[in-house]
């Protein structure tokens with residue numbers, strides 16, 4: 682059943698599964714299936730294979746810490762288990778629990794964030810975040826009358842998924858190209874974006890271009906909200922680690938032969954927004970300031986996670 686893990690890692694790498702929350706749940710689900718179908722009953726080989734499965738998943742995409750937190754939450758108890766049954770059962774239990782808590786967190790964020798949207802507001806979102814779209818759809822479900830601008834989000838154009846999803850929900854949505862952000866921002870009341878990783882000092886790592894929305898929002902005095910489950914908070918950043926910004930293939934930006942071979946193409950797919958441009962982070966444990974991330978992480982994950 683290592684295949685399930687390899688298939689999931691492939692689907693994450695090729696972006697068939699994308700968005701930090703979905704990636705994390707897919708990782709946890711793959712580990713649950715791996716443990717469920719494991720054929721031998723020896724503890725040591727199981728732990729060796731579990732380690733390899735975890736590494737395969739973690740190598741699939743580097744930026745979203747949600748995947749690391751999902752793998753850690755699903756496997757931590759197994760590595761301290763004293764029998765095969767205990768280890769396997771803990772992976773099945775903890776991976777299932779992670780996925781369930783993850784889905785509930787998105788719902789809680791929707792309920793909390795929706796209160797920040799009022800009748801007549803203009804909202805902007807970037808890329809395709811289930812947490813941010815949850816907020817917008819919940820506000821719409823509550824009968825609020827507002828407009829949404831969604832960015833195209835080159836080069837993958839996740840904005841197309843966003844506008845489809847919002848249109849299907851009946852939301853008044855307008856698609857804009859990424860370079861129209863500043864032009865439109867003067868009319869925007871609130872920006873809602875998702876998170877791939879939030880650092881211990883409250884910086885947001887999310888789809889490239891997010892920091893431009895934040896700067897434009899700051900200039901236009903529009904509020905800038907990050908919708909982030911707490912498993913997007915990165916324990917590694919407490920220890921000083923930098924977040925790896927994924928760079929993807931040139932072919933996502935230009936077609937073969939479209940530009941001279943001598944031209945280099947740089948395709949970073951995430952960027953970092955400093956805490957000072959963030960009004961609040963909307964999490965499943967409430968609306969917090971970027972300055973509270975460290976405390977929440979310690980409370981949620983425990984001191985042990987910070988040991989190197």
Ligand code: RUB
Nearest residue numbers: 699700701702810811812875876888
């Ligand atoms: C998606 C992206 C999303 C976050 C949050 O990037 O940057 O804003 O992952 O998403 P990609 P969610 O399409 O490259 O994975 O709120 O769904 O976890």
